[in-house]
Amino acid sequence: MANYGFFRFLLSCNITLILFGASSGTVCPERCDCQQTQHLLCANRGLQSVPKGSPAEIAEGVRVFGLAGNFIHNISAFDFARYGNLMRLNLQFNQIQTIHPQAFEKLSKLEELYLGNNLISTIQPGTLQTLKKLTVLYINSNHFKDLTPASFSNLGSVTKLRLDGNSIETLNESVLKSFSTLMFLHLESNQLHHIHRGAFSGLTKLRFLNLSDNKQTELRDIFTFSHLRSLITLLLSGNQIRHVGNHVFQNLKKLSKLSLSNNRISVVDSDALKGLSRVREFMINGNELAEIPAGLLDPLERIEQLDFSDNRISRVASTAFEKLAHLKVLNLKNNRLTSLSGGVFGANGVLFNLDLSGNNWTCDCRMEKLKAWMTEVHSQGKLLTVFVRCHHPASLEGKYLDYVNNSQLVSQGNHSLSCVSAHRGQPMESRGGTVLENPVPRRESDMKRGERERTVWVQGDEGKREDGGKLPAEKKKQRKAVSGRSHPTLRGHQGHRKGPLTNTTELSVETTASATEPNSSSHDDEGGVPSSQAPEPAFQERFDLLLQERVRYHEGMTDACRFNRQSILNVSVDHATAHTATVHWSTAPDSGADVKGELMFRVLFDRFGHTPRFPRYVYTEGSARSVALHELRADSTYMACVESAVGGVLCQVAPRDHCVGFVTLSGSEHAGSNLQLVTVSALVINALLLLLIGGAWLGRVLKRRIKSRKSAVHGHVRHIYSTRRPLRTTMATTCATAEFSGYQSSRPLAEVGDLIQFPSDRFFDGGSTRREGDVMMPRFSN
Template sequence: MDTGNFLAGIFFFLLSLNGFISSSPAPSFCPDRCDCQHPHHLMCTNRGLHAVPKPGTRTSEEVLIFSLGGNFISNISAFDFTRYSNLVRLNLQFNQLQTIHLKAFEKLSKLEELYLGHNLLSNMPTGTLQPLKKLTILYGNNNDINKITAELFANLGNLVKLRLDGNSIEVLQDSVFKSLPSLHYLHLEFNKLQHIHRNAFCQLTNLRFLNLAHNKQSAVRNALTFSQLKALKTLLLSDNEIQYVGNHVFQNLKKLSKLSLSNNRISRLDSEALKGLSCLREFLIDGNELEEIPAGLLDSLESVEELDFSRNRISNVDSLAFSQLTHLRVLKLKNNMLTSLSGDIFSLNNVLYDLDLHGNNWTCDCRLEELKRWMTAAHSQGKLLTVFVQCHYPTTLRGKYLDYVNSSQLQPLGNWTHLCKSQAGPEEGREGGKEEAKMLQQGREEAGIQGDQGGPEVAASSSLQERRKPKKEAAGKRAKGRQRSNIVTTTDPPVTSTPSPAGTQDGNTTDPNTGFTTVQSRGKFDLLRSDHEEALPVITDPCIFNRHFITNVSVDEVTSSTVTVYWTTRDHHRYTPGLGPGLEEVHYRILFDRFGTPDRFPRYVYTRGTARSVTLRELSSDVTYMVCVEGVVGGSVCQVAPRDHCTGLVTLPDEGVLTSDLQLVTVATLAGNAVLLLVVGGVWLGRGLKRRLQRRKSAVHVRHMYSTRRPFRPTMATASLSADFTSYQSSRPARLAPLEEGDLIEFPCDRFLDNSSIRRDSDMQRFSD
């Protein structure tokens, strides 16, 4: 049998079989306009039904799920489900149900899940749900129910989840859920609850989740309301009208891990309002009217990890407000009325990494200097995400971020001078006597500028610590150096690196690879002067060192993840007498951070000795970075920003592996195509040669069918042959006389053709009998 005919036969057989199957009638138990392909599931969803469809001639005992959602059913009669006694799940959501007969579920003793949500039910007759002894999930959400009673839930001892959200319930009566000892999840959000009886939740000893959000409650006063919810883990009271939270109202919720009071009208929490919440991990009270966070209010939250006080009116936070919260990881204080925070307010929160202080009216004076140091130290050690503290006052600093404000700019304002005595004093050149300047500078040195001393990536932080002298000795020596620097004229203000076209303008160097221009301070051009023309200051401050002695910052060997930074320094040994013995050596810190992105996370690398280059690693591909080189003088670094001696770079895209892979794939594809073309060409040529050979062989057989005119076997002549024909003998020599068409004798072809499988040609058909 021909292979093509065989495959065609199989194909038509499958088509006929498929037509037979598809044309087979639906099971006899399937209701009209429903899908019953699965024997356990009657799918009647979105069929435009106005009533529960009647079952077929016989009822399947295997039907476990009946889906009727998305129709226009308005009434459930007593006989709609009598023939579905084995149902486990019944879905009637998104219909127009208004009434349910008292005996509608009487035969559904095995039902475990009942979904009645998104209908028009206002009430259900008492006893409607009583036959459903095995019910575990009941959805009655998004209806018009305005009242629930304890009798409605009678005999539902196995119920685990109850949804009544999106109704119009106003009151929870006494012991309304007493028949539900196994309940774990209770949804009552988006109702109109104004009053909750103190015993409304009695017997719910296994309840884990309670949602009372988006209601009309005005206060949480009674300590007995939640007293029996021993297993509760989540309590949501957000988006109500709560103005008052009484003492000890949550004291029995020993396992509560999340409490939300967001978007209420709470202006004050009593000192014992959060008592007993020792296991609470997340406390949300954002969107209220709190004005302060006093000491001791949060002390009972021993395990809390996240606090959200955003969008309140907080203007005062006690310095001890968070002192007991050793597990605090996330703190949100954004969009309040804060102007200042104590410097040591977060000193005991060692695992705090997400601090949101955005959207406050910060006054950037000396009271924020300690906070700035703590933030800098935490940033350098990789312990804290970027914190945005944007100055609002004074007007000279408005819009600037505290991270990039010089400590000398944090001056005392108004009557706050007495609070800044112990803080860092002003920079050099401040008006006043030498004794006052010495005292302020000594206080600054005792406080220590150590916020930027690096973290895990610091190469020589330990050596810096070893080289430091005791506080009193170091402070004395540095104070002397400060006195000498008071006579030095003020240097030029720092400028930053900005993108510019390639080239050099006004002495500014431009990296041809990145297009970033490094604006040099005028101190760099002192190299063109003679020694007697220079007026270099004595080095007692890292900012002065950066400005006058670090030059020619550049980058090279840029790849997708690494870059090498080079710089040069002028001879500074004769300008460092104020550092004291053992501190003459200046170290260098390389700061690098993403440029132009809202989220900033500066990182640092420290070098020692005479090193004038460093390779930065683990960069991200195709990202713009800003790299700055700074001096570490006497263990201190410059706090001025924008920083001098910076340059920009853009890492290369990580395309090496991908490009090579694409090239290999391209070459392999071309090779495969070439081989395929060769094979196809060979097959085509072979078939052509075969056809030619067959034609030549056929032509040979045809020539054998012709012969010259000779005596024609007179013994076998018959009557049908002419006597003249049989006796005719040619007198012409075969080689001399050319043959004519009339000289040929035509013979039957089947006598001369061999028995080979050569296909008959159309030219040979005329030789057939």
């Protein structure tokens, strides 16, 4: 009977579960999903109204109700009356036009309400009054034009409010006063053209404010943002602002990001940025600024990113960025700059990304300091490649400033601007007393006539010969006439040429008749003196050497790819520390003499296998065969590649054949030596431990062997017994034969009391006999 009762109990339980499961299947409204506990999901189901059919006891357990992406037009007073414990309600992307004032009356626990992307134009007063715990409210992308304070009363717990994508035109003073805890406010993409000076007065905790894409025309009221002392991000891009007045941001002590991009700003008052000492990112691109005056950016003490791109800037003050010691990224592309002083970035020691592209650069002597600064910071690995492409003059159009010689900058300079070339501290092409210029090609008519270019050896003292004597009078005249011609001069690069040319101070080019026409009296095209006279025999050897060198220069190597492939050898890295490394390479013998134009080397180094890529370049002069890389990251893998620049042109193919990888040390520079010392010490300690263990083991083995040998020397016999008197005469003869009965009859048998004990250490087991004196005695046994 007991078993029968137990089975009946199990059957009743199963029936109850089956009935509950069947009934639960009917709880979930039609077209909705109730698989997740406390979630009623009805999104994207084509519903035209809020579904009904859930029992009251089931509706009270729902915490999340999703109705987004349907075709609901109205919200009645009874749609959510049974969902008293609801915490999140999503009604986005419907066609809601009206909401009953009592629609949310029972939702006292609601924390998130999403009404975005509907057709709502107004919210009746008191509709949201019961939502005291509401923290997130989305009313974005609706048809709101005016906001009234009664619509948002009693919402003191809201931290995020989205009103973007509406048609709000004005923001009155008391609309947002009830949002005392608001931290994020979105008002972008409206029609705001007027913001009352007290509109944000109650938002003392606001951290994010987006006013982009509105209709504001100016920022001149100092009280508009004066109460936003906790604001971190302020976005004002995409408006119609023309003028930014003084002290308009003065009270924004915590502001970190300010965007004024894509407006029509042409005037920024001198004190407009006062108070922005904590701003790290300032964007004012896409405006109509004509200059960056001195002192305007000085209040931005901690600025890291500046964007002035797509303006009309034609002048930058030399001290415009002087106080910005933390500046890392500066964008000046697509402006109207023609020249820029190199000293303008002298105080920006951490600047690594500078964009100067899209300007009409005039490459003359005014750009000499900028080129020197670029070369210096590139050599230290502190700056990414800066693209400064020359537009003027026509002879340098399309070339990059990195590959233009200082001699070309000076020759194209406007001397009325009083350009001064600071040779001290300049790159290789501007150091020394002489500069190598491109030679003038020979005319085709001269080549047909067999003429060739010759040079005249001239010393510093006028009127003196090489041997110390004075030149003849006619030679003086010839020298003056030749040196006074308007032909371009060929000057020797300091340290570049060898032999007798190293003492040359000036080499003038003269076109003379060939040996086949010694009496020719032809003149050059510029009206020079007749060139029929040949130089003196004393200068003939020097003429030939110079001619050979110049012809070789004309016919030299001009292909950077060919130089990389044939001349660069043995790329290696040594002296790698945690933050620095030295790259070495070598070149084929006499490879530099075959190069036409200036020879430079560029070393590319980048962290291997890291994204995004962060390549850096170091430029060196043609005589260098090593370069030090700085500001590397500790314990990182790097790839360094060496390539050449011949005549300002790089090879378009990546220099993969001349690359080397290396790994920086971790920690300090002495980490490698310390690690080696620790390793050696550990090995020595391990060796000593092995010796001690081996010695202990060996001593134990020897001790055991010695002990076993000692134990083997002594016999195992403990006692030996013998008689002390002759045997008794009376003994049994039944066990003996008749032959021995008479022999033993006279000897009595031994008894226990008659035995004498002897020590056994005199007897040995090593053999069957022992020697005692000279007598061999038989060994006793048991």
